Amino acid sequence: MSGDHTHNDSQIESGSRVNDSHKHKDKHKDKEHRHKDHKKDKEREKSKYSNSEHKDSSEKKHRVKQKDGLDRHKDKEKRKEEKIRSFDGKPKKENGFASPPRVKSEPDNDGFYLSPKHEKSLKRERDEDDSEFKPKKIKVENDKKAKKRKPDDDEDIKPKKKTKDKKNAAADGKKKAKKEPEEKWKWWEEERYTDGSKWRFLEHKGPVFAPPYDPLPSNVKFYYDGKSFKLGEKAEEVATFFAKMLEHEYTTKDIFRKNFFKDWRKEMTSEEKGKITDLTKCDFSEMSEYFKAQSEARKQMSKEEKLKIKEENERLLQEYGFCVMDNHKERIANFRIEPPGLFRGRGDHPKMGMLKRRIRPEDIIINCSKDSVHPKPPPGTKWKEVRHDNKVTWLVSWTENIQGSIKYIMLNPSSRIKGEKDWQKYETARRLKKCVDRIRAQYREDWKSKEMRIRQRSLALRAGNEKEEGETADTVGCCSLRVEHISLYPEKDGQEYVVEFDFLGKDSIRYYNKVPVEKRVFKNLQLFMENKQPEDDLFDRLNTSILNKHLQELMDGLTAKVFRTYNASITLQQQLKELTSPEENIPAKILSYNRANRAVAILCNHQRAPPKTFEKSMQNLQGKIDAKKDQLSDAKRELKSAKADAKVRRDEKSKKAVESKKKAVQRIEEQLMKLEVQATDREENKQIALGTSKLNYLDPRISVAWCKKWGIPVEKIYNKTQREKFAWAIDMAEEDYEF
DNA sequence: GCAATCACTTAGCAAAGGGTCC
């Protein structure tokens, strides 16, 4: 959790107080009532999606508008104007999507930024051919207009194989060129849609369904009360789900077992139901052994068999893993439908163990262009619906039976549609950077407000939506924080006004922290806790909707989430500046990078369970370090004797020997240093997950700029997938990029 | 005005992949 309590200035007496404890009681009653109603609603089957006709006609209108060049022209003019305004002397580097133009930089005007809509219009026009809806053919990626990169950008950077210019291609030889004939499409150099539509043309093959149930061989038996019992196919399938999880802690939990048993019985025939009445009498061990043996056999497969499977997967990927969106072939993130199984909620989830049912074509809604070749349902089946909604990005959706929520098939993070959104997210966070001081000053003022509502929102800058009791695990965010989650200490560990937080956040990850705050914040919290029970909401006058509405007023596009992105990115940038020493070698610099990344992960509370093999792997590494140390002392000894030898002999040969021994020592020292750095890094990373912040919160341009500045190959920071996701940043960020 | 719904992002875990070492 990244709150926004980074100040420590003067303490001001808290103002008058409004007693409104009765009101929050009302709120609670209300909650209960809502909860019941909602449950009923959920049980009703919804048939909302059938009015596609209406959508079609509105789409037609929309298209007509699109084809009209007028609007586009107006946009272009506006953009030109804005571009000129934004060039207040400083050239903007981020390909025209630089810091949104400010009216003026005085603090007073800080909130005065252009809306996201305006932001979009800052971009250049899309290619003419993009305004056509039919894909004439899949574009052979060959971006002639793409600006030429500086040669030094390209060195050492593998993904550039895809984007490399002809000169490089020639130098690299023809083999590779043959392998990767396509150039990567630089969508970030093209115009974005400004009308809220996400695409003009979308064609795909639909989802891949889970394979049908393959019954157990007759020798693998299920036992009830010590006797073998032949289950029917339906009950057997569900039993195998449990058997596969037998090793897992889940199956020992009461709720899990209870939920599983209840749902399992629903799948039984009346005979089975009559017989199987007690889960403790069920013996799944033979099934479990069978699956273990199967997975072992899979590992032992011959190369050829493995290759065959790999090829089959590749074929599926090629057929179903891509779609055509607006003339471009784009990778789909999850083209497989989630297979049936037992629901594994996180934390103390009340629904864990419930049966996640098999999804059939009749459950599937397809979204694609009207004029595309529609995906075909498996023979003898029908889709639930085929719609043509270009205001959304998903290709396939279905409703899941555990929570009744909708699941989607969407595009890969490397796609244009995801990349644009990601880029925009960081631009919003950068806008916040420019007015964060003003916003902070304002909410500090709000702490004095007479209105409880205003005081509360001023304290809470992180979201935390309401959740339904009994539907999910009990986790909270800022707005849903309860009295029991904080403790106030006028003095603790030598510090004044300490707030101790202890609660379960997203994914039931514990957040525990002691934060010294200003007196006024402290007093306010005391006030909010007055006359409340531990289970009452701390911020009873606040919810995410009120909070975000308020934030919107402070800055266009500002939501609680933006603070998280901003805090994370700004921290990375600061930490990198602080931690990177110019004289360090590359491994040491990378350690500094990881430490900066780690600071962010800690800030965002991105924890992980220490890997099971952690201790062992540390031991191994230590062993390597010890061996390297021995090797080093040997090498040093050898060098010493070589030097002595050279002193006596004074010939070329022995001089050379000294040189080569020197080099050996150097090499070993470097290797040792690398290992030691690795050990430090690993140790420090034991319980911290870097990936989440790297992937979701850190403006990649900061990292790319840092790499360029210090001559670090970008592959040392981002792996292949990450480079694909951040291709836009890798292409556009220069070494002097400032978040 | 507000709950419900929908769309989309963020999250950690576990299996798979693949490099290294013997």
Added chain:
DNA sequence: GGACCCTTTGCTAAGTGATTGC
């Protein structure tokens, strides 16, 4: 070439926030 171990990828749950509709 097989075991081992780290990294990557896939999976899907769990959030946020905007929109819808009563």
